[in-house]
Amino acid sequence: MGSAATGSAHKKKVILITGASSGIGAATARQLAQEGHTVVLGARRQERLDELVSEIESDGGTAAGVSLDVTARHSVQEAVTYAAETFGRLDVLINNAGIMPLSPLEQSHVDEWDSMIDVNIRGVLHGIAAAQPVMREQKSGHIVTLASTGAHEVLPTAAVYCATKYAAWAISEGLRIESEPWLRVTTITPGVTESELADSISDPEAREAMQEYRSNALPATEIARSISYAINAGGDVNEIIVRPTTQRP
Numbered sequence: 001m002g003s004a005a006t007g008s009a010h011k012k013k014v015i016l017i018t019g020a021s022s023g024i025g026a027a028t029a030r031q032l033a034q035e036g037h038t039v040v041l042g043a044r045r046q047e048r049l050d051e052l053v054s055e056i057e058s059d060g061g062t063a064a065g066v067s068l069d070v071t072a073r074h075s076v077q078e079a080v081t082y083a084a085e086t087f088g089r090l091d092v093l094i095n096n097a098g099i100m101p102l103s104p105l106e107q108s109h110v111d112e113w114d115s116m117i118d119v120n121i122r123g124v125l126h127g128i129a130a131a132q133p134v135m136r137e138q139k140s141g142h143i144v145t146l147a148s149t150g151a152h153e154v155l156p157t158a159a160v161y162c163a164t165k166y167a168a169w170a171i172s173e174g175l176r177i178e179s180e181p182w183l184r185v186t187t188i189t190p191g192v193t194e195s196e197l198a199d200s201i202s203d204p205e206a207r208e209a210m211q212e213y214r215s216n217a218l219p220a221t222e223i224a225r226s227i228s229y230a231i232n233a234g235g236d237v238n239e240i241i242v243r244p245t246t247q248r249p
Helices: 002-006 023-034 046-058 073-087 110-138 159-178 204-216 220-232
Strands: 014-018 038-043 062-067 092-095 141-146 183-190 239-242
Touching (some): 014 023, 014 073, 014 110, 023 038, 023 046, 038 046, 046 062, 062 073, 110 141, 110 159, 110 183, 141 159, 141 220, 159 183, 220 239
Parallel strands (some): 014 038, 014 092, 038 062, 092 141, 141 183
């Protein structure tokens, strides 16, 4: 995958990443900054962002951090505006922010369901709504959305999470088929990956089951490499599914 970065399609781009303070988002920020892209990192944990920006700049990269809550439309709009005004354009939006508080439906953790809907679905829509006008004016752009293999299968305790990730997949696919040729759209579909997602699980049994399920997880850098490939590729990359060989089904 790394060979795409050396091809003619590899141009310096301004890239906004949501959920960038840890996991896949942070790994992607490091990967893309190392390739020479300008990365704008958005997340709620400002201290984490500041540390990551300092790390990237120390390594010779260009990065900026913005306070970002994807559940608030105005917050996403402000982040997009900041990226476009500070660096002159916005080439890529990576809709990465996500949460996964799993629990059986019978427990009726409605607040957790609502949070997943707000972050995993509304957050994606807020990103698309904010980025499209900038990209339309440029007549170029790329929107990358992180779904999950949970978009293609349903596991016990994960019904709502899988539903939100199917929605993210469907929204991204809908955007792809509706868009003008100048807008590239990619869905990245990770399987079991090292991240802090399981930390949000409040149900003890679901947490234990997920820790066992994630025992053979991919490092976040593998997903970052896939995102890099999609961004740097010469043609459209509609969807990439990345999962451990041992993941079943």
